[in-house]
């Protein structure tokens with residue numbers, strides 16, 4: 267009996283479990299560009315184009331490999347507009363009575379599949395290193411779910427960077443060597459870029475037509491859109507940038523948007539690359555002496571540590587996770603997250619870059635746009651929607667724990683043991699933004715004082731009850747308490763004035 271095999275836009279791997287469970291001789295693969303997926307948030311046009319182009323090329327590859335594929339293009343008249351609708355339509359066409367799927371990366375789609383009137387078998391997404399049960403076993407009974415301990419388990423499990431059962435280089439984690447500000451003269455020219463081929467060009471026209479008004483510039487479009495290109499982009503990174511990845515991982519430069527980052531998250535998340543090939547390529551560079559241990563360990567930690575840990579948290583915490591708001595924040599997301607019209611140069615640069623590239627690196631996401639939203643008391647649900655929309659690598663399983671958990675502390679400390687907040691000094695140390703900013707980073711109060719400085723103290727003061735006893739925050743409260751009372755009043759009044767300007771829609 268024929269079955270349908272659902273392949274979603276972020277499941278573009280020939281090793282995906284749904285394909286392994288299917289019978290090439292009789293089953294029919296269903297892939298569909300649908301309005302529901304393209305519109306659940308106003309995705310960046312580059313993200314939509316990337317997914318559609320990669321889906322079309324993957325469908326061709328499956329056909330070449332002998333699969334029967336029913337592919338729905340967005341602009342087809344018969345398109346029902348949803349994944350569920352397309353499965354039902356294809357079931358009627360083919361007489362299929364069952365669907366084989368790989369579990370989607372979002373609760374919304376998992377329940378849409380469960381609600382289908384025909385049976386759907388959702389197989390585990392074993393492109394990931396750690397399954398749900400394994401994560402739950404690890405988490406069970408622990409007071410705190412610290413990534414570092416999870417990561418060590420994943421190192422032991424994979425054998426990556428292990429020597430005789432011990433961590434290579436004598437340490438699990440080389441992060442303290444990875445916090446250097448970037449020098450001005452970096453020699454890495456950024457990720458490998460690809461000229462659009464005919465498939466990509468056709469998708470670009472479609473996306474321009476349908477989503478051209480969304481936040482984000484579509485062209486120039488340079489992403490890899492198939493496995494071969496993604497692998498070339500990976501090799502380029504390993505050869506040219508990995509050796510310096512560790513040293514400058516947290517740095518930010520106005521004229522260098524990618525620094526030594528890999529820019530492979532969108533390929534990994536869509537299925538064009540797998541964690542194993544990426545980590546083995548990095549490990550091989552260390553073994554051959556081409557990249558130092560601090561860089562390779564730091565990079566591998568992001569993938570088998572943070573990435574897997576975030577996914578574990580998303581599925582463990584359940585569908586209500588994205589609604590968490592422990593700090594009870596209600597302020598709307600300021601318009602400058604969409605327009606970049608702010609005098610805060612660091613924020614303007616992060617938003618401009620996001621608009622043009624659908625990419626910002628981790629510290630820009632965490633310590634610029636995320637930090638500002640947390641300090642200013644923005645509703646985390648709005649922050650979550652923004653991040654889900656604007657980045658090419660954003661899918662809920664990875665975006666939500668990073669935003670709701672790590673960046674906004676809205677889950678009350680499941681992901682982070684303390685909120686990631688800072689004043690302007692940290693940003694100044696790690697970037698070249700402040701020298702060209704309309705605000706003064708060294709000014710703590712009064713006209714022209716950096717808003718991060720003001721809002722930082724406002725945040726600590728507002729949440730004293732919650733954070734004062736946190737050992738990692740105690741020093742900051744001591745510094746605040748040592749300030750003269752009059753100065754503290756001025757800082758808080760100036761911070762309040764920034765928030766009033768935000769609420770009034772005045773330029774900040």
Ligand code: FAD
Nearest residue numbers: 527528529530531568573627628631632659660665668673
């Ligand atoms: P590199 O710096 O080169 O790191 C290598 C790889 O490690 C990445 O490609 C990614 O797969 C993985 N990685 C690194 N950090 C994380 C992390 N915290 N969580 C999961 N994987 C990680 N990552 C996403 O893939 N999708 C998101 O929607 C997303 N949203 C984020 C939102 C916020 C507020 C923050 C602070 C981080 C977010 N991240 C997200 C994590 C991280 O910022 C991106 O993975 C990274 O910037 C992608 O760029 P890169 O490929 O150059 O990464």
Ligand code: DLZ
Nearest residue numbers: 274275298299300303304370371372661
């Ligand atoms: C993100 C996205 C977009 C924009 N469009 C589609 C689509 O048309 N068809 C599809 O199968 N998948 C798409 N995706 C990816 C899904 O939204 C993704 O599979 C879920 O969010 C689960 O991670």
Ligand code: SF4
Nearest residue numbers: 610612690700703716
């Ligand atoms: Fe950002 Fe403040 Fe520096 Fe301006 S002075 S770039 S607002 S940290």
